[in-house]
Amino acid sequence: MTDANGPAEAGTPDLGTAWRRIADELAGSIGKGEYAAGDILPAATALAERYGVHRHTVRQAFRHLAEQGLVTVSRGRGTQVSTRRVPYPLGRRVSMRANLGRIGMVGSSAVLSEAEVEGEPETCEDLGLEPGAALWRLEGLSLADGTPMGTGTHWLSVARFPDFDRAYRTAEGSMTAALKAFGITDYVRLSTRLTARLASEREAALLQIEPGAPVMVSVAIDALPDLTPIHLVSSVFAGERMEMVVEPFGEDVR
Template identity: 35%
Template structure:
């Protein structure tokens, strides 16, 4: 059925099924068919009421049903949006963004936002076990799954150990591959600390979400097999698109 025909097809009031239920079923079908895949935004409440020839009370019953099923979410002042299926992001000894997504049949992509050398702040120095003011390499990436933004990650590496890393970024190789070329054969996640925080306006823009929606923040330390920190990272995940899972006793 074409969208044009859907726009002019009203529920049958004598079909034996409540009108709001018919509306909910039709919108559910359109959501599952990807009709709102472009940005996930549904038409406004008034537009949907007019489309189906019902009052707003009836339309709201249908929307509430879709919310209860986890198919849509309503954001005050912004409208109604398709509730995307949550991306499962495991936090294990070998947490790798690309591998995490590929195991779920998703296409990972990363976009470099910033990359430069700077003096280590007191916090970064403490996490990397180096002196405050020592030179570090700061890299910030926007990560996507199937083209949908899921996180913004900022990472700091000790420059003394990874000279040349910034230049390698232009080649598009994975972080693991670049570190191996610089002499780090393997590394593991030594620590992950999960908190929540509100996004800045810039982070909200990058993640295409309202600035009023909280983020999941993972502060992490990666270390070589001798226990020396090689990276300190802070990753901000979309709270409504990602669920973090912690694997206890992971041996990979």
């Protein structure tokens, strides 16, 4: 008998069910605490030898566990038992580092790129600017306890925020700290639009997830307290690591 993974091994059950048996046994071990959060599971080759199956069968079991949120399959790190999803409140005020601090995690950022660009009409409209206005396009990576959680692309007016690229880098990718350099100590979230899709090759590499893994996409506009828009950010979050929590009464999250 054969399947998409290759010929079935003599004396083994149908490979169509073998991956499920492996997944169930690994899930049971995780549930009993034999593998703790953050532990790396044995490699596919080692498990394939243990169970007498092809390594692709084991990888199918890993994919199933990842879909259940039990593990994270990462490039260069192997298959890791998942920690709890990080809650990300969506209220009138949003700060990644503050949110993480409230649950005992350390938030940090890395600057990926900085450029001055001609703004696209839709982006300029969202920021209350004329089409083609000069914009800062800044890209950063957000981490929780050193694990990549999301990557974001920020747009701000060059005229309003001269040398913002320097402030952003000095602030080590913290938008809140960079805005404080321009005297803005308070800003509010005007809107957040959420969608979902599969990760691109580059996004997967940045977030240390598998290409094609599910990601959440957030497009948000921030404004001064008088509701003047100042900042647009498009973020891509690793779906298996984050959960969005909608604040129904607009509570401040700062």
